[in-house]
Amino acid sequence: MTPEEFRVHGKQVVDWIADYLGSIEKHPVRSRVEPGAIRAALPAHPPERGEPFENVLADLGDVLLPGITHWQHPGFFAYFPANSSGPGILGDLLSSGLGVQGMLWATSPACTELETVVVDWLAELLGLPERFRTTGSGGGVIQGSASEASLVALLAALERAGGDRQECAVYVSSQTHSSLERAARIAGVPVRSVRVDQDSLAMDAGHLAELVADDVAAGLVPAMACATTGTTSTTAVDPVRKIGEVCARHGVWLHVDAAYAGVSAVCPELRWINDGVAEYADSYATNPHKWLLTNFDCGVLWIADSAPMVAALSTLPEYLRNSATSSGEVVDYRDWQIPLGRRFKALKLWSVIRWYGAEGLRGHIRTGVRHAAEFATLAEADPGFEVRAHRPFGLVCFRPLWAGRSEVEHNALTLELMERINASGAMYLSHTKVGDSVVLRMAFGSPATESRHVLSAWRRVREEYERMGSAGN
Amino acid sequence: MTPEEFRVHGKQVVDWIADYLGSIEKHPVRSRVEPGAIRAALPAHPPERGEPFENVLADLGDVLLPGITHWQHPGFFAYFPANSSGPGILGDLLSSGLGVQGMLWATSPACTELETVVVDWLAELLGLPERFRTTGSGGGVIQGSASEASLVALLAALERAGGDRQECAVYVSSQTHSSLERAARIAGVPVRSVRVDQDSLAMDAGHLAELVADDVAAGLVPAMACATTGTTSTTAVDPVRKIGEVCARHGVWLHVDAAYAGVSAVCPELRWINDGVAEYADSYATNPHKWLLTNFDCGVLWIADSAPMVAALSTLPEYLRNSATSSGEVVDYRDWQIPLGRRFKALKLWSVIRWYGAEGLRGHIRTGVRHAAEFATLAEADPGFEVRAHRPFGLVCFRPLWAGRSEVEHNALTLELMERINASGAMYLSHTKVGDSVVLRMAFGSPATESRHVLSAWRRVREEYERMGSAGN
Numbered sequence: 001m002t003p004e005e006f007r008v009h010g011k012q013v014v015d016w017i018a019d020y021l022g023s024i025e026k027h028p029v030r031s032r033v034e035p036g037a038i039r040a041a042l043p044a045h046p047p048e049r050g051e052p053f054e055n056v057l058a059d060l061g062d063v064l065l066p067g068i069t070h071w072q073h074p075g076f077f078a079y080f081p082a083n084s085s086g087p088g089i090l091g092d093l094l095s096s097g098l099g100v101q102g103m104l105w106a107t108s109p110a111c112t113e114l115e116t117v118v119v120d121w122l123a124e125l126l127g128l129p130e131r132f133r134t135t136g137s138g139g140g141v142i143q144g145s146a147s148e149a150s151l152v153a154l155l156a157a158l159e160r161a162g163g164d165r166q167e168c169a170v171y172v173s174s175q176t177h178s179s180l181e182r183a184a185r186i187a188g189v190p191v192r193s194v195r196v197d198q199d200s201l202a203m204d205a206g207h208l209a210e211l212v213a214d215d216v217a218a219g220l221v222p223a224m225a226c227a228t229t230g231t232t233s234t235t236a237v238d239p240v241r242k243i244g245e246v247c248a249r250h251g252v253w254l255h256v257d258a259a260y261a262g263v264s265a266v267c268p269e270l271r272w273i274n275d276g277v278a279e280y281a282d283s284y285a286t287n288p289h290k291w292l293l294t295n296f297d298c299g300v301l302w303i304a305d306s307a308p309m310v311a312a313l314s315t316l317p318e319y320l321r322n323s324a325t326s327s328g329e330v331v332d333y334r335d336w337q338i339p340l341g342r343r344f345k346a347l348k349l350w351s352v353i354r355w356y357g358a359e360g361l362r363g364h365i366r367t368g369v370r371h372a373a374e375f376a377t378l379a380e381a382d383p384g385f386e387v388r389a390h391r392p393f394g395l396v397c398f399r400p401l402w403a404g405r406s407e408v409e410h411n412a413l414t415l416e417l418m419e420r421i422n423a424s425g426a427m428y429l430s431h432t433k434v435g436d437s438v439v440l441r442m443a444f445g446s447p448a449t450e451s452r453h454v455l456s457a458w459r460r461v462r463e464e465y466e467r468m469g470s471a472g473n
Numbered sequence: 474m475t476p477e478e479f480r481v482h483g484k485q486v487v488d489w490i491a492d493y494l495g496s497i498e499k500h501p502v503r504s505r506v507e508p509g510a511i512r513a514a515l516p517a518h519p520p521e522r523g524e525p526f527e528n529v530l531a532d533l534g535d536v537l538l539p540g541i542t543h544w545q546h547p548g549f550f551a552y553f554p555a556n557s558s559g560p561g562i563l564g565d566l567l568s569s570g571l572g573v574q575g576m577l578w579a580t581s582p583a584c585t586e587l588e589t590v591v592v593d594w595l596a597e598l599l600g601l602p603e604r605f606r607t608t609g610s611g612g613g614v615i616q617g618s619a620s621e622a623s624l625v626a627l628l629a630a631l632e633r634a635g636g637d638r639q640e641c642a643v644y645v646s647s648q649t650h651s652s653l654e655r656a657a658r659i660a661g662v663p664v665r666s667v668r669v670d671q672d673s674l675a676m677d678a679g680h681l682a683e684l685v686a687d688d689v690a691a692g693l694v695p696a697m698a699c700a701t702t703g704t705t706s707t708t709a710v711d712p713v714r715k716i717g718e719v720c721a722r723h724g725v726w727l728h729v730d731a732a733y734a735g736v737s738a739v740c741p742e743l744r745w746i747n748d749g750v751a752e753y754a755d756s757y758a759t760n761p762h763k764w765l766l767t768n769f770d771c772g773v774l775w776i777a778d779s780a781p782m783v784a785a786l787s788t789l790p791e792y793l794r795n796s797a798t799s800s801g802e803v804v805d806y807r808d809w810q811i812p813l814g815r816r817f818k819a820l821k822l823w824s825v826i827r828w829y830g831a832e833g834l835r836g837h838i839r840t841g842v843r844h845a846a847e848f849a850t851l852a853e854a855d856p857g858f859e860v861r862a863h864r865p866f867g868l869v870c871f872r873p874l875w876a877g878r879s880e881v882e883h884n885a886l887t888l889e890l891m892e893r894i895n896a897s898g899a900m901y902l903s904h905t906k907v908g909d910s911v912v913l914r915m916a917f918g919s920p921a922t923e924s925r926h927v928l929s930a931w932r933r934v935r936e937e938y939e940r941m942g943s944a945g946n
Contacts, residue, residue, distance in 0.1 A: 001559025001828065003495035010487030013563050017570030018480035031582050035802045038586035046594035050830035053560065056823070060567065067583025072572045079580070079792070084572035086474025087526065090486045092569045094533065096768050097490030099545045099557035107552070109504050110540025113511035121519035144617065145812040155659060164639070165661045178788035179813055185785065186628060186811070188638045188661045233792055289814075295569050296816055312658065315651035319552070319706055319905040319914065329508045338659070338811060339618040340652055341762075343769055350529070355474065357523035432792040441792065 001053075009053040016057055017089070021072065024448065028425025029073045031066065038067040074448040075427035075457060080232070080260055080395075081446035083288070084295035091351030092295060095344040102342050105330035106322040112331055115142060115346035118353065119300055125358055126265040126286070129278035132302035134331065140302040141336040142345040146259035147179035148338055149285035149301035150226070154183045156283065156309035157224035157253030165189045169215050171225040173203040175236050177257055180226050189223065198435065200390060201234055203227060205242035212250050224253040229273045230261025233432040234388065234439075235395045237261070237273060244280025253282045259299065261393050262286025264369075266361045270392070291394065291445050293364055294352045298345070301336075310335040368394035368445035371454045375442055378458045384465055388434070394445040399437060400465050411438040413468065420464045427457050474526075482526040489530055490562070494545065497921065501898025502546045504539065511540040547921040548900035548930060553705070553733055553868075554919035556761070557768035564824030565768060568817040575815050578803035579795040585804055588615060588819035591826065592773055598831055599738040599759070602751035605775035607804065613775040614809040615818040619732035620652035621811055622758035622774035623699070627656045629756065629782035630697035630726030638662045642688050644698040646676040648709050650730055653699050662696065671908065673863060674707055676700060678715035685723050697726040702746045703734025706905040707861065707912075708868045710734070710746060717753020726755045732772065734866050735759025737842075739834045743865070764867065764918050766837055767825045771818070774809075783808040841867035841918035844927045848915055851931045857938055861907070867918040872910065873938050884911040886941065893937045900930050 001009070041063045071082035102111030119140025120133050132138055143149045154170065161168055170184045173194045184191045192215070195207040212222045225247050227238040240256055247254040256262075256277055263286050264270040277284060283303045288294035303309055314335040316325070324330045334340050356364070376396045379385045388397040402413045415431060418440055422428050430441045442457070474482070514536045544555035575584030592613025593606050605611055616622045627643065634641055643657045646667045657664045665688070668680040685695045698720050700711040713729055720727040729735075729750055736759050737743040750757060756776045761767035776782055787808040789798070797803045807813050829837070845867045852858045852871050861870040875886045888904060891913055895901050903914045915930070 003491045003559075006494065006559035006562070007487060007491035009559065009563055010491065010566075011484050013566050013570070014480060014483030014487060017567070018476045018483065020570065021479065022476035033582050035578065035582070035797060035800070036586070038583045039590055042587065042590045044590075044593075046598055046826050047830045048832055050833045051827045053563070053824075053828060056560070056564075056827055060820075064583040064587060067581070067586060068571060068573055069579075069581040071574055071581070079574075082572045082574065084569070086476075086479035086482065087529070089479070089566070089569040089572075090482055090526070091529075093483075093486050093562070093566050094490070096557070096562040096565045097486070097493065098541060099555045099562075099768050100541055101544060101552075101555065101769055105508065106542075108540070108542040108544070109506050109508070110511045110537040113509070113540060114515065114537060117512055117515045117517075120517075125519055145814045147812040147814075151659075151811065166637070166639070178790045182786060182788055182813075186624075187659060233790070295572050296574055296814060297812075313655060315655055317651045317706070317905075319903055320651075324508060327508070338624065339620040339770075340655075341618050341620075341769060347533075351526075353519050354524045354529055355526060357520045359521055360523045430792055432790075 012053070012057060024070055024073050027065070027070050027073065029070050029075045029428040030422050030425065031069045032425070033067045038064065069428070072446065072448055074446060074450065074453040076446055077442045077444065077457065078428045078430040080290045080443050082296065083291055083293050083445065083447065085293040085352060085447055087351040087355035088293060088295040088348050091348035095347045098344055100344050102344055103334040103340050104320060104322065104325060104332045106324045108344070111344045111346070112333055114350060115333065116331060118346045118350050119302070121353055122300060122349065123302060125361065126262065127271050127274055128284060128302060131304045132284065138302065138304040138306050139331065140300055141333055142349065143299045143301050143337060144297040145299045146177065146257060146285050146287050147182065149299050150179045150255065150257060151183040151186060151338060152301060152309060152336065153255040153283040153285070153303070154187055154224055155312040156303065157255070158187060158189065159308040159312040160253060161221045161223040163221050168221045168223040170223060171208055171211060175201050175231040175233055176226050176228055177232050177259065180257070201231065201236035201434070203238040203243060205239050205246055208243060209246045212246060212252065216250060222250050222252045224255055226255045226257055229256060229258040230393055232260065234390065234397050234434060235261060235393050236390065237392065240280065241276030244276045248280055254280050256281045256284045258284060258286045260287065260290045263288055263290070263292040264365050264393055266358065267365050270365070288349055288352070291365065291368065292352070292361060293356060293447060294349055298349055306336070364447065371444035371449060371451065372396050374451060374454045375444070375458055382462065388439065394443060396442045397432070397434065397439045399439045407436055414438045414440065417464055417468060421460055424460065426460055485526070485530060497543055497546050500538070500543050500546065502543050502548045502901040503895050503898065504542045505898070506540045511537065542901070545919065545921055547919060547923065547926040549919055550915045550917065550930065551901045551903040553763045553916050555769065556764055556766050556918065556920065558766040558825060558920055560824040560828035561766060561768040561821050564821035568820045571817055573817050575817055576807040576813050577793060577795065577798060577805045579797045581817070584817045584819070585806055587823060588806065589804060591819045591823050592775070594826055595773060595822065596775060598834065599735065600744050600747055601757060601775060604777045605757065611775065611777040611779050612804065613773055614806055615822065616772045616774050616810060617770040618772045619650065619730060619758050619760055620655065622772050623652045623728065623730060624656040624659060624811060625774060625782060625809065626728040626756040626758070626776070627660055627697055628785040629776065630728070631660060631662065632781040632785040633726060634694045634696040636694050641694045641696040643696060644681055644684060648674050648704040648706055649699050649701055650705050650732065653730070674704065674709035674907070676711040676716060678712050678719055681716060682719045685719060685725065689723060695723050695725045697728055699728045699730055702729060702731040703866055705733065707863065707870050707907060708734060708866050709863065710865070713753065714749030717749045721753055727753050729754045729757045731757060731759045733760065733763045736761055736763070736765040737838045737866055739831065740838050743838070761822055761825070764838065764841065765825070765834060766829060766920060767822055771822055779809070837920065844917035844922060844924065845869050847924060847927045848917070848931055855935065861912065867916060869915045870905070870907065870912045872912045880909055887911045887913065890937055890941060894933055897933065899933055
């Protein structure tokens with residue numbers, strides 16, 4: 001494809017996306033296709049001859065769109081909603097267009113240096129401590145996702161701890177993201193499950209202290225604890241300061257997983273989530289793709305001391321040797337991540353921060369918090385529903401009440417209600433469990449969502465609930 | 474940014490990229506900036522207020538471009554060149570624009586099903602065995618890079634092997650990609666280094682058999698061997714069939730790393746690289762971003778039996794449970810990769826295969842092979858140069874001859890010649906070591922390179938060599 005053909009087809013694609021975003025509400029939020037339907041509609045064999053680009057766009061609309069669940073739909077409240085934005089998409093496009101590979105500083109210096117600037121900007125915006133800035137012994141790096149950040153942090157922690165991995169231990173709770181358990185399995189390290197408070201679901205720092213003391217007494221090495229600010233399930237907030245005190249006493253690496261809620265610290269009124277981070281955290285991760293207007297993927301990991309991470313991940317085959325690396329004056333981000341190669345990742349976050357400014361980012365977080373409050377107010381006022389009190393961010397956990405039913409029946413009815421709502425196509429929400437109870441999750445923070453969508457979402461929930469009630473459920 | 478603002482700025486970005494690609498030859502290939510220069514030219518603090526998107530584009534041109542090494546320049550011959558293409562860039566843009574997250578089949582069925590189709594298409598194009606198709610017990614998945622593919626394959630192999638990781642072993646050679654060593658360090662598994670033939674640099678299957686037998690005798694578990702077709706350093710090709718025979722005898726998982734050369738099997742005349750894959754390989758990886766017109770990142774991993782991989786990587790928190798997953802009828806690609814979340818990755822490769830067709834992809838590989846032959850012919854005809862005979866793909870390894878010099882002096886002069894050529898800005902090549910000798914690497918296969926660039930690259934090499942000679946070197 002020549003540059004001039006790219007110019008033509010590129011503008012067709014931009015128009016396609018602008019049209020899609022402008023009319024996204026006409027689609028059902030959740031795809032209605034059956035397993036195998038999309039595959040069956042596609043050719044079983046690749047084309048022998050090239051085709052016009054228009055064919056790709058035609059099939060995208062005709063064949064693929066019915067199989068798409070529209071994460072940018074204003075009625076998407078499941079999981080944590082996509083935080084795509086125009087400048088994010090365009091930053092990604094610039095990265096694809098430039099096509100540079102930033103594994104080493106030397107392979108495109110601007111790729112590395114813009115990233116050091118942008119992660120420092122974000123650290124400043126979030127009020128993260130000075131020792132996470134790239135000007136000192138640590139710094140930040142853009143990962144794909146928090147899963148990768150967790151794994152990198154764990155490998156650094158294990159490097160610092162030394163010794164046999166089977167004799168190390170990692171401390172998480174039942175509410176910690178599954179990526180921590182996965183990282184521990186990948187690294188082959190045993191996991192200890194710390195109790196949580198049954199009400200707040202926050203990690204019990206006292207129990208952590210007991211487990212760590214037991215392991216030390218048994219001659220084991222407590223390598224890392226993960227504290228979460230804003231769990232995926234219910235946005236529970238672990239007591240980072242108390243956990244940090246335990247970690248500090250025993251030289252345990254403290255990783256703070258703030259994948260979802262961390263970015264909310266752009267707002268001074270939410271900066272309390274950083275309490276204890278400055279004093280105790282060895283590493284900290286948050287995902288602008290979860291709530292800061294940056295399309296997937298964009299997760300940032302900061303580390304107070306990069307040395308153990310680099311020691312864990314560095315390899316230097318002859319063909320990558322170069323004078324800049326040898327000088328020790330530059331960062332080579334290949335040693336800060338699982339893969340070797342990397343895109344020009346910083347362009348996306350740079351475009352987002354410049355387009356919105358700190359002011360715009362704060363406005364976005366506050367809108368999500370406000371929408372959650374609006375929805376919670378409506379649900380709390382309704383005797384048919386119970387709302388979890390914990391709601392510092394954009395997520396509301398609630399459940400319908402089914403009088404005279406057992407817990408098991410209750411849960412089944414709640415899931416049925418969810419399924420009916422999701423099948424309507426008007427909105428999409430998800431569920432989790434708190435103790436033995438299924439609760440529904442409404443995650444606000446999609447850039448397209450307005451108050452009117454919050455209100456109509458509530459009405460839809462209420463309607464389906466009434467319908468199930470009048471049908472004798 | 475509204476859809477209409479996106480339409481305007483999107484077209485500005487498309488124009489910017491088309492202009493950049495159309496005039497890329499005016500830039501020096503390798504950036505000339507000093508460490509810290511780009512960072513110093515950027516604001517130390519993020520903006521409080523949002524800025525017009527035009528500011529981003531202006532700074533991209535004025536501040537960042539001097540710090541870019543232009544991987545798409547027709548004079549880029551270092552590492553393996555970028556294989557960006559218009560349809561690849563646009564497929565990525567569509568993925569960003571749709572903004573779906575395909576961790577589960579249920580979170581966007583088309584995202585998963587198109588991927589199963591596209592990896593099957595590619596398997597067919599490359600002549601890979603039926604058991605790698607997604608219709609059976611195995612299948613393919615798009616990873617970011619071969620590093621991630623290696624790690625996933627290793628985790629599957631360890632799962633199948635069972636037992637303590639410290640008592641397992643992984644077999645590589647000195648020529649295996651560094652990502653295998655890194656994967657083994659991540660997983661905490663000891664690595665054995667198999668000897669290579671000093672001339673071909675191919676793995677010595679006889680020595681592998683000895684090492685495996687020794688480990689078995691010592692009560693250890695030989696878990697995985699990695700055979701490489703087309704090493705990064707010199708495109709050496711390991712004897713997959715012989716290695717596979719050893720693996721089959723001892724139940725060792727055979728991973729074939731064909732990151733660079735694997736895609737060349739679109740051409741029937743290069744399909745010999747698959748010899749032994751159908752009978753012996755448990756997993757196989759190749760990167761369309763290395764030589765198949767697909768911009769970074771796009772690596773494909775196929776696996777003959779997905780069960781041990783899924784067992785190694787699967788976690789299922791309540792909030793991800795859904796009826797499609799429970800039915801067992803669908804693939805959830807989150808269990809096939811290190812991260813949990815994933816973009817709509819298949820759109821990029823789908824766009825590329827449709828735009829070029831099998832015919833166009835073969836033409837691209839053949840052009841790279843032809844350019845390598847053209848350059849080698851010129852260098853071979855020159856008594857001042859020595860060319861490595863092994864040259865089945867797009868890479869030429871060669872070295873200038875410096876009469877009467879020791880090996881150490883010889884290597885220093887060769888590196889100086891490389892540095893002078895790279896500093897010229899007209900082209901960019903890299904180096905490696907074969908035994909104790911530094912050799913230069915010219916990697917052809919950039920879509921922008923034409924025969925005239927090959928010729929002028931040779932002239933530049935020749936000129937600098939003469940200049941160094943006449944300066945008394």
